[in-house]
Amino acid sequence: MTLDERIRSNLKAAAAAVPSAAPGDPNEIRNRGKRRRWVRRAGWGLATGIVVLGTVALALPYDPNPIDPATTHDVDSVEIADLAVAVTASEPVSTGPDVWLGLPGPSPEFDTSALGPNLSFAPGEPMPGDLSDRVSRAVYLGDLAGEPFYIYSNPAPSIWDRIFEVTYGNFSGDILGTSLGCCSGGDMDHEEGLPGLSFSQATGEPDLIVAEWLGLSLDVSVVAYQVDGVFIGWQTPVGGVSSIRLEEVPDEFAFIAFDVHGEELNRFQPVQRSSMGDVGGSSVEGESESTSTLPGSDWAPLTNEGSEILPDEIPSDELRALIGPQPGDRLFLVPIDGDQIVVVLRDGETPHAFAISCEVLAAIDLPQGWSETCLD
């Protein structure tokens, strides 16, 4: 019996051995889906009306000037479903719904180049025209990829499942992420604004996988995001909110908060178990070293063993098609036991190893966090 057959037969036997569970009543499942669809459609209809009302001009310039941490004790804040979000003034810049401008954290005064690209919200202007009337108050965080993003609370996706849900996204359905699922199953188990990952299929595919840290203190200048051991970018929080989107669910991740001088203030690093241990996270505020270790020059060890090549020098057309080189990529040809792999370094992404042969790739002990793709 081949290994494939052994895995298949044993997995099927193991699945069959799982004590069977009675599926829920399909009517109940359908009703829940039906209600959500209805709520979503109703939201869109009402949003259309709001677009008309949104012609009332509300745009005030966003103030990107960093605040002196010494003055943060008297900043204004707005409650978003129990989460205090720091804002620039006590009055909203627009009403119906009320929109405040989020208060950006202080700009970093240390070298952030080792932390990956700057993924911060860009200063912009709130666009009230696309506000849904399901939102009564919101805080504008800034723009990402040209879209204005807010943090707000709304009764979504189903009023039976969650009474409140904090959402950060724009109001045209392109939600960046949701958090603070409150009252799931009817229990008032409100979760605090902890760092963590959230997942959502709210806007269909692709899935939204978001790393987030809410309720940050106002002296945080940089939140650096580390996935599978590699820094993938950093962000200056706005209103104590930091959030970035991820491509896929990481096995390991860490979020590190730095002050304006690069001193580590706080760290969130879930415990990673190699087997079926817990996957819970823990915040170790106040227990960290006073400085953080930033990635050194040895972060891409395999590239030291290879030679840098141009896209034209990729060994085969198949491999070139697999890699799909982009301007700015750095390519390294690495000899492996008579075969070759290509390592691609692309801005804002983890190193990616490509090979024609999956066997060759599987034989390499790639550094933690690297991506890999093969053909056969």
Place this chain on the structure above:
Amino acid sequence: MERTRAGMRLLGGMIEEHIPKAEPAFVDSFERFYRDNWQRVYRALVLSVSDSDLAREAADEAMVRAYERWRKVSRMSNPEGWVFRVGMNWATSRLRRRSLQLRKVEAVGVVQDPEVAEPKLIDAVRNLPRRHRDVVVARYLLDMSEADTALALGIPVGTVKSRLSRALATLKEVLS
């Protein structure tokens, strides 16, 4: 609190009255899908997340989302794969957000079951990194092709291949 919940239920009833009724064929096709696939998705999720209660909730939640988008999901090449992926992501989210303890393999009665010829192999699958395990479960338990696995997990086919290859290498090593 009770008053709030009662109010929500009342509001729910009012909304229910205004929800348009779905046509019977639409309902039938979903119910058929639900009955044919719930148990398989649930079992795959149990193997993936090692928590039968969470897997049950995740399977239900994924089915609710499938019905919510049934017109789109029903036209997909692999709706079951979509539901598996949604359930898996939802369960992962719950685990990470709530810092739940993953239960031991024994909790779902897999290792000791005499019907499993090679408990060591199942144990090895369970100890694979999550991203490798999901590919193995999709390919071998749900019998998905590499292309369907890629669609279901939202990753390129090449990544499915590399993860599978790596998973098989690990399993081979453990079993040898």
